[in-house]
Amino acid sequence: MGLYTHHKSNTKQNHTKHDRSTLTDLKNDDDLIVKRSDKCKGLVLLEKSEYVHKTETIVNDYQPIDKNPTKKLDVETSDLITETLAGKLPDKIIHALKPNESRTAELYGLPKTHKPGNPMRPIVSACGDPVDKLSWFLERIITQLLILVPAHLTNTYDYLQHLSTRFPSGLPPGAIAFTVDVNNLYGNIPTAEAIEATIAMLRTHSSKVNLYGLTIPDVKKLLEHCLENNYVRFGTKYYKQTQGIAMGSRIAPPLAILFMNAVETRILASDRLQPALYLRYIDDIFGIWTHGSQNLDEYIQFINSFHPCLKFSFERTDLSSQRQIPFLDTLITVEPSGAYTTELYVKPSAAPILLHFDSSHPMQTKRSLIHSQSLRAVRLGSDKAAQDRGLQKITDIFISSGYPIKLIRNIQNAIRYKNKQSQKKKSSPNITYISLPYIDETLTRKVNAAVKSSDLDIRVAWKSGPTLSNQLTSSALQPPDCPRGCRKTCSTCEGGLKGRCHTKNVVYEIKCKMCGDTYIGKTKRMVRTRFMEHLGDARNKRKGTDLGDHILTAHPTAQPMNTDFEISILHRCKDEANLLITESIEIRNKKPALNKNTSSWRLLHPVPYTSSYAH
Incomplete structure (x- = not known):
């Protein structure tokens, strides 16, 4: 933790002051x-x-x-x-x-x-x-x-494995590949x-x-x-x-899978022609039909009338000019002879957006992203030509995201020619993974070196700061009502957090309005719960607590009221490590007079974090 406390980053921000001002204006525009x-x-x-x-x-x-x-x-x-x-x-x-x-x-x-x-x-x-x-x-x-x-698929590779196992030498001549999409499955499931x-x-x-x-x-x-x-x-x-x-x-997902299993079990057991292969990923179905186009038309009518709550949309290779249909992230092409190929599929409507090269993420993350996406293109391609087409699609996306072509090619060549048969290294079952905030490459190297020299079985997962999406989007149309309701006074709302008193996982600052001294803390609970505890310490002059001792020392004759303190949220965090690190950095930077415990959280050799309450 000391590495974070004393590190000063020289990394330039990838957006200007004007950009940040514009984003703030956009976030605060109530009409958008x-x-x-x-x-x-x-x-x-x-x-x-x-x-x-x-x-x-x-x-x-x-x-x-x-x-x-x-x-x-x-x-x-x-x-x-x-x-x-x-x-x-x-x-x-x-x-x-x-x-x-x-x-x-x-x-x-x-x-x-x-x-x-x-x-x-x-x-x-x-x-x-x-x-x-x-x-x-x-x-x-x-x-x-x-x-x-029986029909459940776990991922794309599971689908390809089923397909190659069932038809190792190609499909029967005249076979039709078809896909089915269940229209609004979640919204139509009878519970x-x-x-x-x-x-x-x-x-x-x-x-x-x-x-x-x-x-x-x-x-x-x-x-x-x-x-x-x-x-x-x-x-x-x-x-x-x-x-x-x-x-x-x-x-919702497992219930949808089990509900569809009950429906399709009855469909597949009916006394009529059935697909030679039937697979499903939640609400996306793939099948191989070997009984001709007219019989497939009748089968489609049958299943579309089978359940009153379910309607299906179909695509099929016999009606496609190129005899191609997509399923999951794979494009399958079926020839009249039964020969077929598969390759990476990217939806035409999908924006070519991945992690931009200038984004604030570790270089290892960017290299790993190129590797994983390129490896996916290779694995989904059934032959070299299909793999090359998939790799070119991936290359175009990364180039549009600012990645150097040399970096892309080097990683792809390692996949295609050097590590084609390489086995993935097995992880030790005793590894402890910790998530830490990413600041810059310099600090990343220092922390990795400290972890390596510790001889502890630890791996670091680097987490970057809030994205534009995190900053600009919210699930709620407007903040929830205060838990106390409109008939009672909420000290936290009055203390500076109107409409935000319910927020959890925050680093906060409390200011004593009688003298201006401040306290910085963290909580995983609603911030109003923790603030009320602090106010109780101050009102009761509770010894051994930060605010209680402050009143006893600095304002011994005062009878503090809730209105004598105000609170603000400094940061919202996602996990305990981020809370501890962010709190330590804020204490270092602001040096709050009311904090008795100002030591950093020790990353590799944790010690109990002392406080009058469990945060």
Whole structure:
């Protein structure tokens, strides 16, 4: 940590003062809103009124709720967890699964810039909502079932392996490759059917699944609770999603896979001609048809009328002028003879955006990105010509992102000619990975050298600062209401954080308005919770605490009020290491008079971080 404390970076920023001012103006413009594009990367600038109108057309299908349901759902979820898990899991785990200082899930839209009119795809940011941790626990149970789903694909390479294994010498002459996209699968899943499909799989394969001490009825009860309480907030209004599963819920993908398995099992068991190969990645289906075009037309009509909630869109090589169709990130070409090739596919609508060469990331990250993307192009190419086409697509993207052509070629040549058969080195099972903020290459080399000389089995993952997307986008249309509500006074809102008192994972600064001295601290909890603890220390002149000792020493006759202190957020952080490092740097730079503990956090030989409260 001392390396961070004493390091002075000479790296120039890659945006000017005018750029930063423009970004600040854009962020503060209440008439505009910035969102990530749904599938085409990049950012989309919208008039706020247009964004609200398009997203409100989505919530029109939801059930309006009169008031914030979060507090009530917190209690109901905690009671259910106690009732269901008591005696089956350790008390520590049960306590960790209970909601604490929850927030309402936020509904937002991502513009589909690849479609006319740029409609919105509804997404739910459910992190920290009352059933979030319970959903995480259930996900760990039901994802064990996915390897038992015959059609399930884990990734593109799994798809290619199935294809080459089933047809090692090419497809039968006249074979047709087809793809199927399930229209709005998450939004159309009947939750009751999804639960029943999951429970049926659990009963069938109970000996292969770790239920962590629960019974199958327990799992069903917990699933029903999570799926029947899909509450979201949009703006100042609250809604309940009554149809489908929220895209953004932790359990949405495995439930969708298991629901589709139940549907496709009945389809594939029907007494009619069937595909020679049938594979699926969540809602994207790939198949090989060997019974002629007319029979495929009839099969498409059959499955499109099979389930009242599901509709499908098809692509097929026999209707393509070049006999090509994409699936996942691969383009397959099928000849009339049955010969086929595969290669890397990049959507025409996708912006050629990767990590820019001038971005504030370690050089090793940029080299690794070139390597991974180029290796992907080679692995997806079924022959040298296909691999060359894929590598050229990757090269063009990196060149447009500012990378030197020599660097790109050197890495690609190492993949193609030197390390073609190289095995990936196995990692030691005892390695400890730590995440540290990236500042510049000089500091990176120093930290890596310190880690290496420590003889500890440690690897550093470098994390860069906030991106433009982090700075300009937000899932919430506007900040949540203060947890205390409009009828009570919130000391944190009055102390300088109006509309932000609910923020978590922050480094903050408290100023004593009686003398101007400051204190810098950190907290993973809501900042209002920690600030109220500090105010209690000051009011009660609690010995052994930073603010309590300050009042006893500097203002012994004062009767401090909440209004005698103000608070500001200096930084938001993502994890404990970032909190500790950022707090140490701010203490070093600002030298706050009220901090008694000013020592740095020791990276390689951690010591307890002393404080009057567990932060």
